[in-house]
Amino acid sequence: SAVISQKPSRDICQRGTSLTIQCQVDSQVTMMFWYRQQPGQSLTLIATANQGSEATYESGFVIDKFPISRPNLTFSTLTVSNMSPEDSSIYLCSARLSRVETQYFGPGTRLLVL
Amino acid sequence: AQKVTQAQTEISVVEKEDVTLDCVYETRDTTYYLFWYKQPPSGELVFLIRRNSFDEQNEISGRYSWNFQKSTSSFNFTITASQVVDSAVYFCALYFGGSGGSNYKLTFGKGTLLTVNP
Numbered sequence: 001s002a003v004i005s006q007k008p009s010r011d012i013c014q015r016g017t018s019l020t021i022q023c024q025v026d027s028q029v030t031m032m033f034w035y036r037q038q039p040g041q042s043l044t045l046i047a048t049a050n051q052g053s054e055a056t057y058e059s060g061f062v063i064d065k066f067p068i069s070r071p072n073l074t075f076s077t078l079t080v081s082n083m084s085p086e087d088s089s090i091y092l093c094s095a096r097l098s099r100v101e102t103q104y105f106g107p108g109t110r111l112l113v114l
Numbered sequence: 115a116q117k118v119t120q121a122q123t124e125i126s127v128v129e130k131e132d133v134t135l136d137c138v139y140e141t142r143d144t145t146y147y148l149f150w151y152k153q154p155p156s157g158e159l160v161f162l163i164r165r166n167s168f169d170e171q172n173e174i175s176g177r178y179s180w181n182f183q184k185s186t187s188s189f190n191f192t193i194t195a196s197q198v199v200d201s202a203v204y205f206c207a208l209y210f211g212g213s214g215g216s217n218y219k220l221t222f223g224k225g226t227l228l229t230v231n232p
Contacts, residue, residue: 001161031218042205042224043159090157094220100147103209103220105159 002027002095004106012112013083020079021109023093028073031096034066037108038089046091049076083113116141118208120223127196128231135191135226137206143167146210148189149220150180154202165189196230203227 003026013019023032032049046066047055055068070076080087093106117140127133139148150162163173165182173180177194193200206223 033220042222045219048219092159100218102149102161102164104161105151107156107158110157 001102002029002097002104004093004095004104006093006106006109008109009107010110010112012114014114015084017083018079018081019083019111020077021091021093023076023078023095023106025074025095027097029095030073030098031103032070032076033094033096033103034068034076034078035092035094035105036089037092043092046078049078080111083111085113087111088113116143116146116208116210116221118206118221118223120204120206120226122226123224124227124229126229126231129198130195131230132192132194133196133228133230135193135204135206135228137189137191137223139187139189139206139208141208141210143210146208148182149207150189150191151205151207152202153205153225159205162191193228196228198230198232201228201230 005024007022011019034046035043036046037043045058046061047057047068049055049068049070051070051073065081067079088111090108090110092108094103096103119138121136146167148165152160152162163180170182170184179192181190203225205225207220209218209220
């Protein structure tokens, strides 16, 4: 299994600012992902974080709004840029040891944008 | 395309009752993986079980059991003698291992909110 930590656990931000969320995995993983969970909703995949290259974004999500870095096999960051109240959500980091393994999730970052 | 349907939005039971959470999935691939996750009020997503498409054996873990039936594309989850601590949102999820752009991406159902009352 993989143990995943995220920082910060929660934040309250002002409209128009940006927040960077950090994700650390306790082992080297092949795949890392970022999800958004809006209040009362299911999880939506934002992007797959690729080590050493640009992230692969899902439909409806763009790099300018959600820039992602993954400098190595255990760490990734997600930035929520130019925030608006609609960005208020839980953001979850997720990782999988290999393509066919179980996917584990971090504790999430609860973001409130005023 | 792949899809996971959890038709039950909310279920409320009294402690010690048995409860079954339904999950129906759609995928064209023959190789796929099914999951159940629990999300308690704290928000963390807790992995419960993983099942691959070649293993139709049902599984029991304590009070939890899972029934996988490929013939009906269902992967249902039963909690026996429910407890208040079981109160959470439960998500069924799927990824498939075929070719194509969306393979290996975990697709979630909308979740079922289970409330166990004392």
